[in-house]
Amino acid sequence: MIEKVIHQAEQLEIAALKLKRPALNIAAEDQVLLEEVSEMLKPFQEATTTLSGAKYPTASLIVPTVIVICRAGGKIEVKCEPGSKMNDYLLSQISTRLSSFENYLL
Numbered sequence: 156m157i158e159k160v161i162h163q164a165e166q167l168e169i170a171a172l173k174l175k176r177p178a179l180n181i182a183a184e185d186q187v188l189l190e191e192v193s194e195m196l197k198p199f200q201e202a203t204t205t206l207s208g209a210k211y212p213t214a215s216l217i218v219p220t221v222i223v224i225c226r227a228g229g230k231i232e233v234k235c236e237p238g239s240k241m242n243d244y245l246l247s248q249i250s251t252r253l254s255s256f257e258n259y260l261l
Contacts, residue, residue: 157189157192157196161186161193184235188235188237191231191233191234192238195238195241195245198224198227199224201223202220202223202224205220224249225249228250
């Protein structure tokens with residue numbers, strides 16, 4: 156959903172310029188934050204899509220998916236303070252909720 160907002164914001168800016176209308180004035184920091192949040196949540200989006208399959212068995216994919224999420228956490232370069240806070244929060248939640256699975260399996 157955030158990716159759609161980013162994409163539509165760019166398209167709306169282009170349309171506003173072509174129609175000689177006022178721009179949307181999305182602050183550069185907000186744009187950076189949206190892009191960072193989108194990157195942070197990408198592993199969760201992929202996990203949700205994978206585990207929501209109706210045409211293939213998904214129970215066997217739970218453990219590998221949890222491991223991928225644990226390993227993906229913290230690999231995003233964060234440029235703004237709100238993004239840094241969210242990244243820290245996500246990392247703490249991944250550690251709290253999912254690291255026991257990874258430690259058990261490895």
